[in-house]
Amino acid sequence: xxxxxxxxxxxxxxxxxxxxxxxxxxxxxxxxxxxxxxxxxxxxxxxxxxxxxxxxxxxxxxxxxxxxxxxxxxxxxxxxxxxxxxxxxxxxxxxxxxxxxxxxxxxxxxxxxxxxxxxxxxxxxxxxxxxxxxxxxxxxxxxxxxxxxxxxxxxxxxxxxxxxxxxxxxxxxxxxxxxxxxxxxxxxxxxxxxxxxxxxxxxxxxxxxxxxxxxxxxxxxxxxxxxxxxxxxxxxxxxxxxxxxxxxxxxxxxxxxxxxxxxxxxxxxxxxxxxxxxxxxxxxxxxxxxxxxxxxxxxxxxxxxxxxxxxxxxxxxxxxxxxxxxxxxxxxxxxxxxxxxxxxxxxxxxxxxxxxxxxxxxxxxxxxxxxxxxxxxxxxxxxxxxxxxxxxxxxxxxxxxxxxxxxxxxxxxxxxxxxxxxxxxxxxxxxxxxxxxxxxxxx
Numbered sequence: 001x002x003x004x005x006x007x008x009x010x011x012x013x014x015x016x017x018x019x020x021x022x023x024x025x026x027x028x029x030x031x032x033x034x035x036x037x038x039x040x041x042x043x044x045x046x047x048x049x050x051x052x053x054x055x056x057x058x059x060x061x062x063x064x065x066x067x068x069x070x071x072x073x074x075x076x077x078x079x080x081x082x083x084x085x086x087x088x089x090x091x092x093x094x095x096x097x098x099x100x101x102x103x104x105x106x107x108x109x110x111x112x113x114x115x116x117x118x119x120x121x122x123x124x125x126x127x128x129x130x131x132x133x134x135x136x137x138x139x140x141x142x143x144x145x146x147x148x149x150x151x152x153x154x155x156x157x158x159x160x161x162x163x164x165x166x167x168x169x170x171x172x173x174x175x176x177x178x179x180x181x182x183x184x185x186x187x188x189x190x191x192x193x194x195x196x197x198x199x200x201x202x203x204x205x206x207x208x209x210x211x212x213x214x215x216x217x218x219x220x221x222x223x224x225x226x227x228x229x230x231x232x233x234x235x236x237x238x239x240x241x242x243x244x245x246x247x248x249x250x251x252x253x254x255x256x257x258x259x260x261x262x263x264x265x266x267x268x269x270x271x272x273x274x275x276x277x278x279x280x281x282x283x284x285x286x287x288x289x290x291x292x293x294x295x296x297x298x299x300x301x302x303x304x305x306x307x308x309x310x311x312x313x314x315x316x317x318x319x320x321x322x323x324x325x326x327x328x329x330x331x332x333x334x335x336x337x338x339x340x341x342x343x344x345x346x347x348x349x350x351x352x353x354x355x356x357x358x359x360x361x362x363x364x365x366x367x368x369x370x371x372x373x374x375x376x377x378x379x380x381x382x383x384x385x386x387x388x389x390x391x392x393x394x395x396x397x398x399x400x401x402x403x404x405x406x407x408x409x410x411x412x413x414x415x416x417x418x419x420x421x422x423x424x425x426x427x428x429x430x431x432x433x434x435x436x437x438x439x440x441x442x443x
Contacts, residue, residue, distance in 0.1 A: 013331065017081055022328040029083075031204040032327025033335020036085050038210045039318040039358045040336070041350045042161075043069070043087045044343060050093050054101030056108045056309050057238040063344065064239055064308040070340035072301035072313050077333030080293040083322045084275060084315050085336045086301055091263050091399055092312035100256060108309060113248025116306040118261045122299030131295045135269060136287055137425040142407045143273055143286040144372040145387035149394035149403050150274035154317050155366025156395060162187030162359030182220045183356050189216060190360035198364060206325045206361050213357035222356055226348035233344045239309035262438045264312045266401035268298050270394075271315040277372050278365075279323040317400070321358075324365045382418045386411035405435050 014020060019029060047065055052058040065088060072086040092115070100106040100114075125131050159165040163183035168175045177184050190213035197205030217223030248257070272294055276282045283289055294315060301313035322332045343350045373391075378384045386407045394403025412432050415424050 017329040017331045019329055019331065024326060024328040026331070028203070028326040029329055029331040030335050031207050032083060032322040032325040032332040034339065035204075035207045035210070035325040035361070036083070036319055036322030036327070036332060036336045037339040037350075038207065038353055039321040039361055040069075040085060040087060040316055041343075041353050042355055042358070043090075044347065045351050047088050047090070047093050050090075050097045051108070051309070051311070052097075054097030054108050054111070056097075059234040060236050060239045061309050062347075063233045064236055064305075064310050066233075066340055066343055066347075067236075068301065068305045068308065068310045068313060070337045072297065072305075072337075073333050073340060074337035075301070076294060076297045076315070077330030077337065079297050079330075080290070080333075081330035082275075082281065082294065083279065083319060083327035083329065083332035084272075084294055085319050085322070085333055086298065086313050087316050088305070088311045089264055089267060089314035091267065091401070092260055092314075095260065095263075096311050104256075106253075106256075107244070107247075109242050109244040110247040110253075112243045112306045112309055112311075113245040114253060114257045114260060115311055116243055116245055116303060117248055118257050118264070118312065119299055119302035119306060121261060122265070122302055123296070126292060126295045126299050129292060131265070132292045133427060134431060135291050136285075137427045138269075138408065139383070139386065139411050140286045141376050141383040141387040142390050142404065142411060143282075144277075144375050145390040145407060146270045146273040146400075146404060147277035147372045148370050149391040150270050150317050150320070150400060151366040151369025152391060152395050153366070153398075153400060154320065154362045154369075156398075158359040158362030158366060161355035162190075162363070163356065164188075164359075182222050183354075186213060186217050186220055186222045186354070186356040187359050189213060190357055191363060194360040194364050204325065206321060206364075210353065210357050210361060213360065214353050217354050217356060223352060223354050226352055229346055229349045231345065231347050233347075236308055241307055242309060243307055258434075258438065260312060262405065262434070263399060263401040264302070264314050266404040267399070268295065268315055270400035270404050271317050271319065274317060274369060275315075275319050275323055278320050278369055279328060318362070320365050320369065321361050324361075324368065382411075382414045382420060385414050405438060408432070409435050409439065 048058045048062040051061050069087045076084045076086060096111045100111045163177045163181055164187055165174050166177045190209060193209040193212055197209055214223050218225060272288050276288045298315055305313045376384060376387050389410045390403050390407025393406040394400050412424055412428055415421055
């Protein structure tokens, strides 16, 4: 008898995760978890390298990132029963390493103190259900635009990491990459595989494409086969509890803490709505049911991560790849978290997956996430313009949180100009103050 039938599937798993009820299966959830992990594995190479630029010891912080990504993703799966995965937000990582470290000369220990304070504010707002309140008052047009903005965002990541586009030093603009390079050719091969498997509705097609593209990249010289698949992890001694909270309490550091807060606050919003839209998790009003649960896991993970030199933990947009692979429950997250934990011993194997193997998946998923734009009334400029700005500012600034913030500010301004100020929820007027401050002084 197949182990994928309700009678053979462990009853405890079915009772807790409601796998069959959500139209999934144990096999699909496992494949989705592998897919999410494969598209996120790059953080193990990228994030430690960026933090090292800011003076954080690379070996210990790599272990800390693996542990935090694993534990927070496992917690997300258990608490929320949604296919969401967490890791350090790249925006906050770059902000800490370059802006605070390289430019301002602030020690990483003090920067982590700022992350700790920001995380505590997250926890407080979540417990008071203010984050949920802000979520419910956001205009539906912006909620619909968030998914499309995130879709274009991850599509852009796919084009860039796959070598299909690059920045021009002379014109300071994006141009077509070197399509004759092995990297770009491998990306195009992977894209053909992804599209073919998706159109033919092959189960586990995204994961199959990632593995196949990785293997094809070996003779092309793009995939690097490690000398060993096993590697003993280092300790956390140099980064554990090196945080300087008192040093972060200087009044002059408030703008930096606020920047970390606003960016992650709305980035998490964006990811949740994007994943929810793609997985049909949203209700008829476009709200994410029980959104406080992922908010709570997200905020507590940020506080815990700061204690071991890991910047703001946030829900990753790459979670949509697991949703597209069919993941509908927290078992997807638990699979992803377990794989992150396994990389403590098998880091070389995880790092073997080239970005060119995951780029095609991001491009396809990004394309599929544009569908909600059809529901926006483009004939009503007071609804269409804020939604449009939420999308394009996300792309132009390479920041989901900034895009959503721009959409909210534009919504209030346009409603005032059109004589519909009374239709703006009172909470948005209050939210407008910190957002204007964010744009005029920090963004």
